[in-house]
Amino acid sequence: xxxxxxxxxxxxxxxxxxxxxxxxxxxxxxxxxHSAGEDFRVVQLTPPGSACSIALMRNADAAGATQGLHxxxxxxxxxxxxxxxxxxxxxxxxxxxxxxxxxxxxxxxASYNSFVSFSDPEGNGWLVQEVTQPSSGQEGD
Numbered sequence: 001x002x003x004x005x006x007x008x009x010x011x012x013x014x015x016x017x018x019x020x021x022x023x024x025x026x027x028x029x030x031x032x033x034h035s036a037g038e039d040f041r042v043v044q045l046t047p048p049g050s051a052c053s054i055a056l057m058r059n060a061d062a063a064g065a066t067q068g069l070h071x072x073x074x075x076x077x078x079x080x081x082x083x084x085x086x087x088x089x090x091x092x093x094x095x096x097x098x099x100x101x102x103x104x105x106x107x108x109x110a111s112y113n114s115f116v117s118f119s120d121p122e123g124n125g126w127l128v129q130e131v132t133q134p135s136s137g138q139e140g141d
Contacts, residue, residue, distance in 0.1 A: 011059035064123030
């Protein structure tokens with residue numbers, strides 16, 4: 001039995017402002033923008049190449065509460081350059097070694113060890129992680 005993660009709900013106060021950020025700056029594809037009356041609206045967006053989408057749901061009390069979402073890329077430097085070029089305020093590339101965070105990509109470009117981060121306009125936080133050799137998804141990898 002496969003259990004596929006396909007949608008993550010992100011609470012926001014201003015759906016239109018955050019929707020524009022994800023489309024215009026982060027390069028996500030708009031899948032759905034559906035309203036049913038004044039109190040219900042679903043905006044679903046998908047990152048380029050992803051099988052998992054996000055849904056923006058109006059919830060001002062929880063806006064900015066979603067942290068640690070990961071986008072996986074094959075080249076962290078190219079991903080950072082693309083996001084920066086689209087106007088996203090992206091942090092510098094970093095990696096972990098000897099128990100700490102160090103500047104720059106992993107020297108050996110080991111998968112799962114080079115990152116950049118950014119936030120949407122309401123503070124929901126993302127990590128972009130370089131994976132050059134993805135695992136097979138099997139236990140014990």
